[in-house]
Amino acid sequence: MDWFAASDYWLTRLVLQRALAGVYLVAFVSAALQFRALIGERGLTPVPRFVRRVPFRAFPSLFQWRYSDWLFASVSWGGAALSAAVVAGAADAVPLWASMLMWALLWLAYLSIVNVGQIWYSFGWESLLLEAGFLAVFLGNDETDPPVLVLWLLRWLAFRLEFGAGLIKWRGDRCWRELTCLDHHHETQPMPGPLSRFFHRLPKPLHRVEVAANHVAQLVVPFGLLMPQPVATFAAAVVIVTQLWLVLSGNFSWLNWLTIVIALAAVDSSLVAGTPTPSPAAAPLWYVVLVCAVAALVIALSFWPVRNMISRGQQMNASFNSLHLVNTYGAFGSVTRVRHEIVVEGTDEEEPGERTVWREYDFRGKPGDVSRMPRQFAPYHLRLDWQMWFAALSPAYAAGWFEPFVTRLLEGDRDTLRLLRRNPFPGGPPTHVRALLYRYRFTTREERRETGDWWHRTLVREFMPPVPAATHEERSDR
Template sequence: MDWFAASDYWLTRLVLQRALAGVYLVAFVSAALQFRALLGEHGLTPVPRFVRRVPFRASPSLFHWRYSDRLFAGVSWCGAALAAAIAAGAADAVPLGAAMAMWALLWLAYLSIVNVGQIWYSFGWESLLLEAGFLGIFLGNDETAPPVLVLWLLRWLAFRLEFGAGLIKWRGDRCWRELTCLDYHHETQPMPGPLSWFFHRLPKPLHRVEVAANHVAQLVVPFGLLMPQPVATYAAAVVIVTQLWLVLSGNFSWLNWLTIVIALAAVDSSAFSGPAPAYPAAPLWYVVLVCAATATVVALSYWPVRNMVSRGQQMNASFNSLHLVNTYGAFGSVTRVRHEIVIEGTDDEQPGEETVWREYGFRGKPGDVRRLPRQFAPYHLRLDWQMWFAALSPAYAAGWFEPFTTRLLEGDRATLRLLRHNPFPEEPPRYVRALLYRYRFTTREERRATGDWWQRTLVREFMPPVRGPGDAEHSR
């Protein structure tokens, strides 16, 4: 079946599969290390409470049948181990059916996590990983040539991902059309990286060039992904370079890295991979499964295509509970001013004007003005991201911020492990409060004079002082 096989793409598949497994590995480790404080039985938004009110059909997950923190940890760490094994080549060392089962287990395990993850898993890159991971099930292994249909489905995913992101910007904030969004974005993005200060301080004409290049990369280049070779390879190269630029300028979890992985499907590696292996004909059952998956994706593509052509285009939306064939896009509006919530505690009996408040430090989000932002992506700091949203509006903090401050007053170990600095290592504070600050990057002159990366100004009180449990047991 010559129409089915793309033997020349064997190296493309090899790199794509190993890299996709690497992204899965990061995702599962992120879940394992952070779930207890966020989603656990005593978490900020507990899974048991969620599954009691949301039916299985709306959010299919194995945790609807049974939940315990031990089971969640087991699923996360087993997923990480399986992803690591596939990244090391295990799926190529077993029969085709077993390899597909390994990829299917990864997808089912992560789907189970995302579908009970609530606000902490509400990001587009979660659905993107599930959609790419679903296609990864059908890519095959060393027993068969890469299937043409799945490579085209991955190209179609890359097109929707990039073109949808470009459309949402062009239709959204006028600063994208005026080429001025990057006058703000490097400073106000959810989690700046170690080079974000330098990107922000580039001359404004270069910011205009950045925005214009982004429009070309997301509104024009994606059509090249669907063209014959070598045009598709050149288009994929532009996407990859653009994504690496974004990696350097900020922290967007595994979004940029996964976009690079998906774009690899359009790369013709035959020029530098040597002769293609002599693959046997693909088993009929495998051909049937690939064709069925292709038909499913084509049918489900109706909703994201309709969304893209709609004036009311949604960003990062899933149209089914399995997160298959989604719509993508981000930053349809760009924040001009950066606000940050700073949480402080005191062990004074009664706070007053002379009270000394000590500040909690977060791993990724700005806090200490002298601390250079760190690079965490592709790892995802879920609490830090939600703190950015909460600073935009208290509505984003509903349901989890008050329990979070309560855990600080209790000295909850799982919660404190999500932070970089706990100013009360011996025992919890008596009171905590939250203040809202305006943050901006220092100028070059301010940086030289003070050594600070940020300058901050108090805006208002976000949450008044809240009293802790007194002499009750503080830690679990």
């Protein structure tokens, strides 16, 4: 079936699948290491409480039937182990049906996690991983050539991802049209990386070039992904280079790496010298029928994201079905001009006063200590740190989880403290915790030379007044 098989893309499939399994591995490990404090039985937003409020059809998940921290850990670490096996080539060492089962288990396990993850899993890259992971189920293995239809579905996903992101910027904040957004964005993005200060300090004309290049990469180049070869390969190369630039300039979890992986579907591996094409067996009929059915499903479900893209009220990062199959994407339709950070502090004094010494809790990724260089964490996702960025934009983003977070600090909860870089009270929990809102900015070259600091901060206001441990004990008694 020449119309069905893309024999020249065997290397493309090999690299794409192994890389996608690597992203799955990071996602499952991230879930396993952070879930107890965030959504566990004693988490900030517990899964058992959530599933009691929502129907299965709206949030299908294994954990709708039964939840325990042990079960969640088993699913997370089991998914990580299976991902690692696929990275090592296990899916190519088994029959086609078994390979598809492996990919399906990865998708089902991560879908079960995302659909009970609540605010902590509300990011576009969660749905993106599920959509790409679903298509990977039907990409086959070494037993057969890659299906042309699935490669085109992945190209269609790459197009929607990039073009949707470009549209949301062009329609959103006017600074994108004025080419001035990057005067602020490198400094105010959710989690700066070690090179973000360097990018922020680039001359403003270079920032204009960056924004203009972004518009070309997201509004023009995506059409090349849908063109014949070698145009599609060149378009994919532009997408990959653009994403690597974003990797260097910030921490966006696995969004950029996953975009690179998906763009690989447009790369014709026969253009790579010295890669002879293997001759696998013809695809079995049941596989051909299944792939055609999936293609028809994706085409039908594409109605909603296409309607969203052409709408003036375009949404960012929306899923139109509970299985996250065909979604819409976009990021940073608006850019903040000023960076605010919540600094959480505690004291062990019985009655805080004007001379009280407050000790600061250090987070792993978000800015806190002004002398600490921003770290590179992506593709790993620090979920609490990201939500702290949103909470600094508005207290409404912290509703439902910030007070429980303070409660856990007052209790000295080990799972919560593991999410932080440093616990300033190793001998026992504090008596009071408070939160202050600061304005942060990168230091100038002169300030950096003089103080050695990466950040300069100015107190804006109190975010949460001092909360005594007794208050939370009394609430627990009630």
